[in-house]
Amino acid sequence: METTHTIFVFTEDIVGLLNRITIIFTRRNINIESIIVSESEVKGIFRYTIIVTVSAERIEKIVKLIEKQVDVMKAFYHVDTEIISTEIALYKISAEAINKNELFIKVVNKHCATIIKEFLDYIVVQKTGDDQEIMELFNDLEQFGMLEFSKSGKVSVTKSIKTLSTYLKEIDISNSQL
Amino acid sequence: MIHDKYNKEVTGAEALILALLDVGVKDVFGYPGGAIMPIYDALYDYSDKLKHYLVRHEQGAIHAAQGYSRVSDRVGVVFATSGPGATNLVTGIADAQIDSNPIVCVTGQVAYHLIGTDAFQETDVIGITMPITKWNIQVTKAGDIAAAIAKAFYIAKSGRPGPVVVDITKDAQFGKTIYNYKKCEGIRSYNPYPKVNIENIKQAADLINNAKKPFILCGHGVLLSGSQKQLLQLAEKGNISVASTLHGLSAFPAQHPLYVGYLGMHGNYGPNILTNECDVLIAIGMRFDDRVTGKVSTYATQAKVIHFDIDPSEINKIIHADVPVIGDAKESLNLLLPLIESANVEERKEWLKRFEKCHQIEFEKVIKTAINPTTPSIKMSEVIYKFHKLSEGKAIVATDVGQHQMITTRYYQFYDTNTNVTSGGLGTMGFGLPAAIGAKIAQPDKQVVVVVGDGGFQMTIQELGTIMDYDIPVKILLLNNNFLGMVRQWQQLFFEKRYSFTELKNPDFIAIAKAYKINGKKVTERKDLNGALKEMLDSKDAYLLEVLVEAEENVFPMVAYGASVSEIILE
Numbered sequence: 001m002e003t004t005h006t007i008f009v010f011t012e013d014i015v016g017l018l019n020r021i022t023i024i025f026t027r028r029n030i031n032i033e034s035i036i037v038s039e040s041e042v043k044g045i046f047r048y049t050i051i052v053t054v055s056a057e058r059i060e061k062i063v064k065l066i067e068k069q070v071d072v073m074k075a076f077y078h079v080d081t082e083i084i085s086t087e088i089a090l091y092k093i094s095a096e097a098i099n100k101n102e103l104f105i106k107v108v109n110k111h112c113a114t115i116i117k118e119f120l121d122y123i124v125v126q127k128t129g130d131d132q133e134i135m136e137l138f139n140d141l142e143q144f145g146m147l148e149f150s151k152s153g154k155v156s157v158t159k160s161i162k163t164l165s166t167y168l169k170e171i172d173i174s175n176s177q178l
Numbered sequence: 179m180i181h182d183k184y185n186k187e188v189t190g191a192e193a194l195i196l197a198l199l200d201v202g203v204k205d206v207f208g209y210p211g212g213a214i215m216p217i218y219d220a221l222y223d224y225s226d227k228l229k230h231y232l233v234r235h236e237q238g239a240i241h242a243a244q245g246y247s248r249v250s251d252r253v254g255v256v257f258a259t260s261g262p263g264a265t266n267l268v269t270g271i272a273d274a275q276i277d278s279n280p281i282v283c284v285t286g287q288v289a290y291h292l293i294g295t296d297a298f299q300e301t302d303v304i305g306i307t308m309p310i311t312k313w314n315i316q317v318t319k320a321g322d323i324a325a326a327i328a329k330a331f332y333i334a335k336s337g338r339p340g341p342v343v344v345d346i347t348k349d350a351q352f353g354k355t356i357y358n359y360k361k362c363e364g365i366r367s368y369n370p371y372p373k374v375n376i377e378n379i380k381q382a383a384d385l386i387n388n389a390k391k392p393f394i395l396c397g398h399g400v401l402l403s404g405s406q407k408q409l410l411q412l413a414e415k416g417n418i419s420v421a422s423t424l425h426g427l428s429a430f431p432a433q434h435p436l437y438v439g440y441l442g443m444h445g446n447y448g449p450n451i452l453t454n455e456c457d458v459l460i461a462i463g464m465r466f467d468d469r470v471t472g473k474v475s476t477y478a479t480q481a482k483v484i485h486f487d488i489d490p491s492e493i494n495k496i497i498h499a500d501v502p503v504i505g506d507a508k509e510s511l512n513l514l515l516p517l518i519e520s521a522n523v524e525e526r527k528e529w530l531k532r533f534e535k536c537h538q539i540e541f542e543k544v545i546k547t548a549i550n551p552t553t554p555s556i557k558m559s560e561v562i563y564k565f566h567k568l569s570e571g572k573a574i575v576a577t578d579v580g581q582h583q584m585i586t587t588r589y590y591q592f593y594d595t596n597t598n599v600t601s602g603g604l605g606t607m608g609f610g611l612p613a614a615i616g617a618k619i620a621q622p623d624k625q626v627v628v629v630v631g632d633g634g635f636q637m638t639i640q641e642l643g644t645i646m647d648y649d650i651p652v653k654i655l656l657l658n659n660n661f662l663g664m665v666r667q668w669q670q671l672f673f674e675k676r677y678s679f680t681e682l683k684n685p686d687f688i689a690i691a692k693a694y695k696i697n698g699k700k701v702t703e704r705k706d707l708n709g710a711l712k713e714m715l716d717s718k719d720a721y722l723l724e725v726l727v728e729a730e731e732n733v734f735p736m737v738a739y740g741a742s743v744s745e746i747i748l749e
Contacts, residue, residue, distance in 0.1 A: 016314075019308055064490055064493075067490075067492050070313045070333055070365065
């Protein structure tokens with residue numbers, strides 16, 4: 001059965017490594033639903049968050065192949081129940097449309113969203129939440145004239161309490177035993 | 179003077195040559211071109227220390243490097259220029275990746291400021307080779323070259339070996355740097371030798387000691403880890419039958435009483451059929467390729483599987499391992515051996531007899547007529563069997579890809595270790611001739627014979643020029659059936675004999691060899707075969723022996739595509 005899996009990959013900071021990781025999916029005709037890359041809490045080590053929908057059997061093999069890459073330190077995978085995730089969305093709305101409508105502030109408040117920028121011609125609203133919450137706000141705001149919309153892709157942390165530094169220490173220890 | 183080179187200002191190109199010498203490289207296969215000219219210019223001053231072989235096509239260079247690495251413990255090294263030079267390496271890089279050959283390819287690249295501009299002979303070598311390399315890197319500064327080379331060799335050779343590409347921009351080759359080389363001893367994100375889990379070793383020993391019908395499948399990993407002796411000890415101590423994969427051939431002596439043959443689509447009858455009867459399957463350094471397993475859902479389902487492999491991603495990839503042993507095969511077997519008891523001797527002898535019985539069936543139905551045919555035309559199998567007899571199973575045998583390859587690996591019995599050079603995973607036609615050149619350069623004192631078909635020979639036939647140029651005494655045994663034989667066989671069996679573009683109109687191969695100053699002979703009659711083979715083997719120089727063989731000979735036994743190993747057909 002195919003389910004949503006979140007893969008975390010910790011890597012060195014190397015040109016082209018993103019490509020080396022994504023081609024593992026491309027070769028197997030697997031669509032990456034979301035991918036986020038940014039520096040982790042350890043300087044020089046990057047964290048990838050990749051979301052794919054595949055079977056449990058397949059994900060295990062894929063993660064092994066990711067970890068096999070020379071510049072990858074560690075890769076993990078989780079099902080949704082093992083992680084806490086959220087997403088950020090930005091909605092750019094025409095200021096003109098809002099001025100004529102008193103409902104706007106009510107909608108923003110109802111969805112626990114915030115206005116982060118106000119300009120003469122447009123306003124930017126920010127919402128943090130899951131995909132459903134983000135799209136509900138999108139639907140409610142559309143009546144005011146949506147100029148632009150963007151969401152971040154899922155940002156996640158695991159429910160386990162082991163830190164990255166712990167894993168890195170384990171890698172160091174196992175390497176020093178060689 | 180060696181001690182003078184450190185802390186001296188050199189060009190990036192010279193730093194590359196110095197680094198290769200510091201790594202211990204003795205031979206390079208390559209082809210010059212615009213973007214690698216500074217490196218070739220630096221090589222000019224070092225050609226006494228670093229022997230460069232000018233091939234006739236870059237594909238020849240990489241296959242030669244593969245052959246070189248297959249028969250030695252050295253890394254094969256290749257030079258090629260940017261653009262077409264580099265793309266001509268691609269087939270060989272993919273071949274080396276799937277067959278785990280340690281190769282370092284140094285490619286020239288256009289100057290840094292021209293990258294991405296569609297400059298002359300510019301191509302994205304890093305992007306193109308990323309899916310087919312173990313690692314690759316682009317170097318844009320002279321000062322980074324030595325470190326990149328040190329890392330490249332470490333990665334190519336350690337753990338499960340593989341090809342590495344180092345792409346060096348022309349300005350980095352011209353640039354100045356203070357030469358400094360430090361051997362790469364480890365990379366923090368890379369763990370090539372996973373620590374063997376002793377609990378798994380104990381479980382494996384338990385399974386083996388209690389087995390009545392244990393069966394060892396030996397793969398290329400045995401050769402790569404140098405654990406031939408340990409494998410032999412395991413087999414002898416436990417009275418365990420051993421079969422080999424295509425790349426495992428020559429890891430276990432074929433004349434040994436516990437050796438039961440060769441696995442796979444065209445392998446031996448017993449090893450295939452009894453895979454589905456053994457109680458413990460001991461797979462060592464092999465990856466359950468589809469040509470070995472046949473239909474996976476019916477493969478060895480009755481057996482407990484112990485899988486030894488250095489690459490964790492191979493475990494449970496195709497066949498579920500009841501006991502996985504991740505680690506270097508030599509280390510794992512050394513840990514396992516003291517725990518092995520010589521138990522169940524009688525039962526195991528009974529089990530070995532099953533293989534003997536299967537061999538008798540195969541001998542009667544296939545081998546007898548294959549090695550001693552009564553047909554008017556010469557059979558490939560009799561040629562190879564005679565060649566095996568005359569060379570006493572001790573030659574290094576390179577093969578190309580196709581029917582002749584399967585026939586050679588069936589009828590040549592490998593007595594000496596590291597003597598089988600073939601393209602297994604990728605199945606690259608054109609591999610054989612250049613690979614044999616590389617093998618001969620690595621093992622100049624060994625008899626090196628390449629068996630080729632008329633199709634594959636013509637894919638890299640230009641390397642006869644390399645043989646002529648450097649007087650490389652490679653023996654070429656051409657089995658000519660004027661067909662792309664393996665495809666023709668499938669067309670006959672599975673496509674109602676619709677021979678779509680598999681018949682070849684061939685040139686006069688002997689005349690071609692002669693044009694390259696290579697002596698040769700064509701044999702069309704059985705009575706001349708033995709003498710001609712002797713002449714080829716005795717020749718001090720390169721030699722082409724062309725044998726006209728039966729046009730429509732089929733390779734049997736055969737596990738048809740998608741069939742179970744127990745459904746192997748004999749005729």
